[in-house]
Amino acid sequence: xxxxxxxxxxxxxxxxxxxxxxxxxxxxxxxxxxxxxxxxxxxxxxxxxxxxxxxxxxxxxxxxxxxxxxxxxxxxxxxxxxxxxxxxxxxxxxxxxxxxxxxxxxxxxxxxxxxxxxxxxxxxxxxxxxxxxxxxxxxxxxxxxxxxxxxxxxxxxxxxxxxxxxxxxxxxxxxxx
Ligand code: AR6
Numbered sequence: 145x146x147x148x149x150x151x152x153x154x155x156x157x158x159x160x161x162x163x164x165x166x167x168x169x170x171x172x173x174x175x176x177x178x179x180x181x182x183x184x185x186x187x188x189x190x191x192x193x194x195x196x197x198x199x200x201x202x203x204x205x206x207x208x209x210x211x212x213x214x215x216x217x218x219x220x221x222x223x224x225x226x227x228x229x230x231x232x233x234x235x236x237x238x239x240x241x242x243x244x245x246x247x248x249x250x251x252x253x254x255x256x257x258x259x260x261x262x263x264x265x266x267x268x269x270x271x272x273x274x275x276x277x278x279x280x281x282x283x284x285x286x287x288x289x290x291x292x293x294x295x296x297x298x299x300x301x302x303x304x305x306x307x308x309x310x311x312x313x314x315x316x317x318x319x320x321x
Contacts, residue, residue: 167223
């Protein structure tokens, strides 16, 4: 087994990994939710650095140092705002995961932690978002084995249970018999 996916419940800002992913907005100037928590914990230098990144489009990703966090880097990505699936949201969410993973590889990062991008303030349905993330991560892992650990971080107990259910679901009915 070259790489593993771990599901945990907790605060992504506390993790000592190669990179944590931030579910940012396109200004990269901070906000609420996980973005606010990351900026608070990293300190004001993060905002100064992010200013130099000059924003980020939905589906794209940019990297910064982690400043006061225990992780080495922060990969800032921007998920889509859910609009009943009418604005290419599924493809944009897949791209946010894919581009974050590509940026991690480009920077020789071996462990990465993701929050559930777009499922908070951006209102993307959690189940749908989880399946898109799973598909993208699994596809990526087939062709890349330099990233050794991918951690999916959920904040609430119910999100954690839902994620576990989706990842542990048997692939076909034969496994149920
Ligand atoms: N650790 C892990 N997960 C967290 C944490 C944390 N510390 N805090 C929240 N979550 P959201 P979005 C979960 O709203 O939907 C911001 O204002 C949360 O439970 O943070 O992509 C940005 O600036 C949810 O499952 O991000 C943007 O404007 C998930 O993280 C906008 O929100 C994502 O929720 C982005 O919205």
